[in-house]
Amino acid sequence: MGIIGAGIAGEVAAFFLLKDAHRVCLYDPGERRAQASWNSSGVVGSFGARAGFGAHGNLLSEALPCALAFYEGFDHSSILKTPLHTHGSPQDEKFLRRFSHLRPSSFSFPGLQSFWETGLLVDMRAFMGEIKCRNSLSPLCTRVKEYITSWEQVDDRHDAVLYAPGALRHLMALDDLASRPRQGSLLVWEGDFFRQSFHHDFYGLGSISYRKEHGKLMVGAQNGAGMTSLGHLGKALDLYDRLAPLCPEGPLPPFAKAKMISGVRELGVGRRAALNDLGRGLYSMSGLYKNGLTLAPFLAKKLVDSINIKRKGQGP
Ligand SMILES: Cc1cc2nc3c(=O)[nH]c(=O)nc-3n(C[C@H](O)[C@H](O)[C@H](O)COP(=O)(O)OP(=O)(O)OC[C@H]3O[C@@H](n4cnc5c(N)ncnc54)[C@H](O)[C@@H]3O)c2cc1C
Numbered sequence: 272m273g274i275i276g277a278g279i280a281g282e283v284a285a286f287f288l289l290k291d292a293h294r295v296c297l298y299d300p301g302e303r304r305a306q307a308s309w310n311s312s313g314v315v316g317s318f319g320a321r322a323g324f325g326a327h328g329n330l331l332s333e334a335l336p337c338a339l340a341f342y343e344g345f346d347h348s349s350i351l352k353t354p355l356h357t358h359g360s361p362q363d364e365k366f367l368r369r370f371s372h373l374r375p376s377s378f379s380f381p382g383l384q385s386f387w388e389t390g391l392l393v394d395m396r397a398f399m400g401e402i403k404c405r406n407s408l409s410p411l412c413t414r415v416k417e418y419i420t421s422w423e424q425v426d427d428r429h430d431a432v433l434y435a436p437g438a439l440r441h442l443m444a445l446d447d448l449a450s451r452p453r454q455g456s457l458l459v460w461e462g463d464f465f466r467q468s469f470h471h472d473f474y475g476l477g478s479i480s481y482r483k484e485h486g487k488l489m490v491g492a493q494n495g496a497g498m499t500s501l502g503h504l505g506k507a508l509d510l511y512d513r514l515a516p517l518c519p520e521g522p523l524p525p526f527a528k529a530k531m532i533s534g535v536r537e538l539g540v541g542r543r544a545a546l547n548d549l550g551r552g553l554y555s556m557s558g559l560y561k562n563g564l565t566l567a568p569f570l571a572k573k574l575v576d577s578i579n580i581k582r583k584g585q586g587p
Contacts, residue, residue, distance in 0.1 A: 272288055272429060273433070274295055274296065274433045275299075275419050275435060275436060277297045277299035277414075278299075279564065279567045280437070280567050282402050283568055287571045289411050289412055297414045300416055315335075317373060317389050318389065320334075320335045334565050334570075335390075350394055352392070353392045355389050373388060431553070432554070433556060433574065434553065434555040544557070544559050545557060545558055
């Protein structure tokens with residue numbers, strides 16, 4: 272199986288395929304900043320995972336137990352797995368809509384009541400490193416460090432190909448070359464920084480978000496304890512200046528030049544994740560959007576099942 276894109280979707284699919292003794296070849300230039308996965312906040316969350324709550328809610332509620340079992344069973348000392356709690360009031364209508372299906376948690380914090388268990392927090396850098404390493408150790412796994420722009424780059428001996436290029440796919444497809452993000456330096460949106468929402472997470476240290484709809488920069492937004500502190504530009508710049516040198520991949524470009532390295536979330540991305548069987552051995556995994564950690568193991572298992580069923584149908 273050829274897999275285009277080695278983010279969580281591609282790597283987890285490879286993981287299950289390799290476990291099932293399939294041979295895989297992962298195509299990816301290997302630039303970490305090209306991936307949402309390495310920069311994700313690590314939340315395997317149950318937000319919106321509610322059956323009867325639309326197609327996406329149904330899918331998430333089906334995927335969540337599979338995801339929790341996958342990460343919980345993924346035992347390695349370098350992978351932080353900690354329960355995720357959210358604080359909120361059961362009197363609040365919005366809160367009820369999102370969390371009423373959850374168990375109240377025994378977690379307590381002075382002055383705050385009503386904590387709810389909302390999932391699991393995973394150290395994504397450790398996790399992605401570990402899963403990539405495990406996959407690479409398999410003699411059945413090969414890697415091609417290339418950005419695929421034509422089918423001729425893909426080995427035509429693959430029985431099947433999974434296309435899992437992540438959310439950046441449509442950005443890459445923009446006609447306007449000048450604003451097209453360059454693979455590798457990634458999502459450099461010059462001149463018009465505040466046009467889009469973004470969320471940048473310096474793993475374990477904090478994060479900066481800009482939400483177009485609120486017109487505000489948020490510092491420390493969306494952390495694991497469900498706390499959000501609203502900040503302003505000065506604060507964000509200060510945080511940025513302090514954190515930039517700690518970034519494991521070298522200094523980031525100055526914030527003032529309106530360049531962001533990762534985590535751009537386009538508004539209006541369709542909220543329907545899917546494993547698509549496109550026929551003739553071509554699959555795609557798309558629309559993981561903000562629930563990639565929850566959806567990837569579930570969709571990967573579906574992929575393996577689908578391939579095995581087809582294989583059986585073909586006979587020996
Ligand atoms: C800041 C941030 C925080 C997030 N937090 C969470 C969270 O807490 N919980 C959660 O569930 N989700 C979270 N998400 C979303 C989650 O990260 C994504 O859903 C998930 O990473 C998507 O995985 P992916 O494998 O589809 O894409 P990616 O991780 O983006 O990987 C796609 C890969 O495909 C490669 N690629 C693309 N095109 C080609 C090509 N033509 N040829 C070869 N390779 C190609 C890229 O190089 C890249 O490596 C967050 C996202 C961001 C940005």
